[in-house]
Amino acid sequence: MTMSRRRMLSALGGVGAAVGRDLPGSCCEFPSVPAGTDPEQPARDEEFWRTVARTYRVSPEFTNLENGYYGIMAEPVRRAYHRNVDRLNSDSSRLLRSTYKAEAEQIRQRIAAVAGVSAAEIALTRGGTEALQNLIAGYRRLQPGDTVMYADLDYQSMQYAMDWLRDRRGVRVEKIVIPEPATHEAVLEVYTRALRDHPRVRLLLLSHMNNRTGLVLPVRDIVDIAHTAGTDVIVDAAHSWGQLDFTIPDLGADFVGCSLHKWIGAPLGTGFLYIRKERLADIDPAFADQTYPATDIRSRVHSGTLDFAAVLTVPQALDLHRRLGAPTKQARLRFLRDRWVDQVKDVAGVQILTPDDPAMYGAITSFRISGRTTQADNEQISHELLQRHRIFTVRRGGPARGDCVRVTPALFTSRDDIDGFAAALRGLARRLHGSVRPSR
Structure with a gap:
């Protein structure tokens, strides 16, 4: 018997809740949170978040719990991006050689205001990766015999960039391991001991929130x-x-790299780097760039021809970020994370890789099933969640104790989506944990 699309989506549980988001004309105005509102209040208001969800067009074919890779644009941002593509395609080089630079400068000022720094300390990039690569490669205070350091949970591409310094600058590279389970005290002890044992560490890479487990480090204390x-x-x-x-x-910190196309919701290919103005001279201009004077932070990035339409759309994304506010977004994302974690943390075999300390997690949290630590194991778990339950997650490697599966809700994720995932994981864990292969 052929199942109708309506019946199929209904059978998929939480996926069906997304249907209305993909219908023409379903988008409403992005809601705002009044200043002074306790962020915990709207965090649990499902009607409010249904209004937020209607401003996103998402596929009704699966529940997306892999929102760490790319934070999709809300409809007001997507429409602005399309307008900017049309404007760029129409005005072409005339736009780029006339008003673009002035508009980009205004955007830089908008970003700086949200970030709490001056525009002179901000340079636009094509994402967090480019920002961090330019900071690492351009750091000029290294001498042969110095040491650079990173952790097992740091982003793989940044680990590569730090390793690259070994041959380019003649430095030693030290890799440390973040403890599992992590606590504030244990993390500080690891970094304190590592810096004490390696007194020639000149440069440390530090992930505020890593992309593998979602652990949030006490960055200010470590800095x-x-x-x-x-x-x-x-x-x-x-x-x-x-x-x-x-x-x-x-x-x-004096040097920071950020993305705009993740949790700000700007188009792909947008980010920025920050260099405290007193430290600008400690980062080399990119490829001896002379487009800007060496006293201008923009000389630390040379990206070639950007997606100018994406850059011009950043203000719309910042507007929506402001309407909700970072405290409300943080509270909602932690609420969603807590909801699924609380439903599975006592299930035999399920290991949650972030602690219960709210200061040490946000939306992202990874899990591991006991005895299932290989890449193949966790790719299979992610595959089964998708094939059996239409829930999209992703396998992450890198943690010293083995691979895991990353779960990342978004602002459009509903409580029902989360409950559906928790039920699926409970069943999967009970089945897999009961057939754990003996360790050798």
């Missing part, structure tokens, strides 16, 4: 420890900026 040891810190805030409630000065 203070590093600075006392004479170590500079580059902070990867690609996942945290726009998701957590903080400004760049809160981190205490």
Whole structure:
């Protein structure tokens, strides 16, 4: 018997709740949270978040719990992006050679205001990766014999960039392991001990929220420890900026890389780097760039021909971020994370890889099923969630104790979506944990 699309979506449970988001004309105006509102109040208001969800067009064919890779544009942003594509296609080089630079400068000022810094400390990039690569490659205070350091949970591409310094700068590279389970005290002890045992560490890479498990580090405390040891810190805030409630000065670091196409919801290919103005001279201009003087932070990035329409759309994404506010976004995303974690954390065999301390997680949390630590194991778990339940997650590698599956809700994720995932994981864990292969 052929199942109708309506019946099929109904049978898929939480997926069916997304249907209305994909219907023409279903988008409403993006709601706002009044200033002074306790963020915990709207965090649990499903009617409010249904209104938010209607401003996104998402596929009704699956429940997307892999929103860490790319934070899709809300409809007001998507429509603005299309208008900017049309404008660029119409006005072409005339736009780029006339008003674009002035508009880009205004956008830089908007970003700086949200970040809590001056526009002179911000340079636009094509994402967090480019921002961090330019900071790492351009850091000029390294001498042969110095040491650079990163952790097992840091982003793989940034680990590669730090490894690249070994051959280019003649430095030693040290990799440390973040403890499982992590606590505030245990994390600080690891970094304190590592910097004490390696007194020549000149540069430390630090992920505010890593992309593997979602653990949020006490960055300000670690930066203070590093600075006392004479170590500079580059902070990867690609996942945290726009998701957590903080400004760049809160981190205490002189060098930070951020993404705009994740939790701010701007078009793909947008981000920025931050260099505290007193430290600009410690990062080399990119490829000896002379487009801007060496005293201008924009000389630290040379991206070639950008997606100018994406850059011009950043203000619309910042507007929506402002309407909700970082405290409300943070509270809602933690609420969704807590809801599924609370339903599975006592299930035999399920390991949750972020602690219960709210200061150490946001939306992203990974899990592991005991005895299932390989890439193949976790790809199979993610595959089964998709094939059996139409729930999309992703396998993540890198943690010292083995691979895991990452779960990342978004602002359009409903409570029903989360409950459907929790039920699916409980059943999957009970089946797999009962057939765990004996360790050798």
